[in-house]
Amino acid sequence: xxxxxxxxxxQPSDTLAIGTVLERCGLPMDDLPRLVGEFHVAVLDAQLxxxxxxxxxxxxxxxxxxxxxREWRDQGVASHLVHAVMMRARANGSRRAVLLSSTCPSYFAxxxxxxxxxxxxxIEVLESQEFRRLRDTSALCMSAELT
Numbered sequence: 001x002x003x004x005x006x007x008x009x010x011q012p013s014d015t016l017a018i019g020t021v022l023e024r025c026g027l028p029m030d031d032l033p034r035l036v037g038e039f040h041v042a043v044l045d046a047q048l049x050x051x052x053x054x055x056x057x058x059x060x061x062x063x064x065x066x067x068x069x070r071e072w073r074d075q076g077v078a079s080h081l082v083h084a085v086m087m088r089a090r091a092n093g094s095r096r097a098v099l100l101s102s103t104c105p106s107y108f109a110x111x112x113x114x115x116x117x118x119x120x121x122x123i124e125v126l127e128s129q130e131f132r133r134l135r136d137t138s139a140l141c142m143s144a145e146l147t
């Protein structure tokens with residue numbers, strides 16, 4: 001990871017900067033105001049350069065909105081963000097993390113995620129905004145145990 005990079009929980013004042021990162025990475029930001037408190041951010045020299053979110057549904061966390069500005073990719077930023085949101089989800093009682101990925105399933109496999117059929121997930125996860133948004137796409141459903 002970059003020497004002076006800090007990973008921390010997002011604050012409400014980070015909303016605009018997170019939105020900018022999501023937009024530049026082509027990810028949706030329509031539910032950002034509702035979820036900003038569930039994000040972790042990567043900050044370098046007062047610039048927010050990456051983010052990730054774990055939205056909690058009972059004992060299941062949806063890992064989503066993992067984004068790093070192009071100029072800071074391939075330097076371990078996303079890895080630290082994913083670890084941070086998974087650790088926080090575990091600390092908040094989640095036993096499983098799930099996600100939908102259409103572009104980088106092999107990336108998430110290194111964190112213990114494997115392909116599963118979405119029908120095995122709790123109904124509240126399937127009815128989440130994230131899953132409804134990607135229901136009719138080529139996104140793959142993946143799951144990892146957090147115990």
